[in-house]
Amino acid sequence: MGGKYDILIVGGGPAGISAALTAVNRGKKTAVIANPPETSKLSLAELVTNYPGISGTGAELMQKMRSQLIESGAEIINGKALSVMSLGKTIGVAVGNDFYEGTAVIIATGISRRPLCEGETKFLGRGVSYCATCDGMLYKGKNVAVLGEGEEAEHDIEFLKEIGCNVTAFSGKGKIEITGEMKADTLVVNGQTVKTDCIFILKDTLSSETLVNGIECDRSTIKTDKSGKTNISGVFAAGDCTGAPYQLAKAVGEGNIAALTACEYISNLN
Numbered sequence: 001m002g003g004k005y006d007i008l009i010v011g012g013g014p015a016g017i018s019a020a021l022t023a024v025n026r027g028k029k030t031a032v033i034a035n036p037p038e039t040s041k042l043s044l045a046e047l048v049t050n051y052p053g054i055s056g057t058g059a060e061l062m063q064k065m066r067s068q069l070i071e072s073g074a075e076i077i078n079g080k081a082l083s084v085m086s087l088g089k090t091i092g093v094a095v096g097n098d099f100y101e102g103t104a105v106i107i108a109t110g111i112s113r114r115p116l117c118e119g120e121t122k123f124l125g126r127g128v129s130y131c132a133t134c135d136g137m138l139y140k141g142k143n144v145a146v147l148g149e150g151e152e153a154e155h156d157i158e159f160l161k162e163i164g165c166n167v168t169a170f171s172g173k174g175k176i177e178i179t180g181e182m183k184a185d186t187l188v189v190n191g192q193t194v195k196t197d198c199i200f201i202l203k204d205t206l207s208s209e210t211l212v213n214g215i216e217c218d219r220s221t222i223k224t225d226k227s228g229k230t231n232i233s234g235v236f237a238a239g240d241c242t243g244a245p246y247q248l249a250k251a252v253g254e255g256n257i258a259a260l261t262a263c264e265y266i267s268n269l270n
């Protein structure tokens with residue numbers, strides 16, 4: 001699977017949905033790569049009263065926005081983007097084993113998570129993986145550790161067992177360290193040492209620096225100008241991932257602006 005789009009949006013929260021609606025209105029072939037809607041911060045809000053024209057629980061507003069996205073005609077690619085990289089004239093996005101290309105990409109991934117533990121970034125791709133279904137087969141019959149909880153983690157643990165991995169699972173909470181020489185081979189969780197061939201770290205959100213190759217950040221928030229441009233040509237950003245204030249109206253506004261800027265960028269290329 002995979003495909004080519006004018007505008008690819010990573011993140012299906014308010015910023016990503018707003019960007020998608022604007023991009024579709026401008027006639028752009030648009031897709032949103034989206035984790036489940038309940039992973040949006042908006043879904044956690046008990047009652048939203050500061051958004052003009054509508055009020056309700058965050059989950060209700062998220063549901064309405066999601067329905068509007070579905071009706072808009074934008075394609076929804078269910079899954080987690082694992083990496084975003086400039087390919088020169090286009091931007092590539094890996095989602096599991098699939099690869100997508102956009103003339104422009106808008107990052108709308110919400111608050112950026114710092115790496116979960118020491119050694120995570122250092123050993124990524126060398127005994128540390130964010131995707132069990134992509135890399136699991138490489139560790140068939142071997143010892144693997146999983147850090148993470150929730151439905152996705154349970155699903156991936158089951159998958160790893162099915163393909164013959166010896167799985168040790170941890171919630172990912174507490175003090176964790178990954179060590180090794182050329183490759184990660186040891187996990188220390190709250191003082192317990194586990195020898196392992198691979199550590200699968202399963203979380204909804206990667207840090208912006210990990211997700212987007214070469215992106216300029218300021219303490220984990222993506223640096224943009226007022227039009228949503230980042231330091232990478234063709235990559236734009238909107239919403240909580242660009243920093244405070246962490247508010248719905250700001251996320252929606254920035255999504256709209258980033259999409260308009262992306263449309264202008266595409267017109268200038270042609």
Ligand SMILES: Cc1cc2nc3c(=O)[nH]c(=O)nc-3n(C[C@H](O)[C@H](O)[C@H](O)COP(=O)(O)OP(=O)(O)OC[C@H]3O[C@@H](n4cnc5c(N)ncnc54)[C@H](O)[C@@H]3O)c2cc1C
Nearest residue numbers: 011013014015035039041042045081110239240246247248
């Ligand atoms: C408890 C709580 C209450 C709040 N109450 C209010 C309020 O009353 N008023 C207000 O204005 N604001 C409120 N907020 C803030 C508001 O919810 C956020 O500012 C808003 O949701 C930001 O939208 P966003 O699209 O930038 O990020 P998010 O809503 O976090 O959406 C980002 C989406 O991108 C997905 N994603 C991340 N990484 C990837 C990836 N690699 N691949 C695919 N998808 C990915 C995430 O899973 C998520 O679904 C509240 C927040 C919380 C936590």
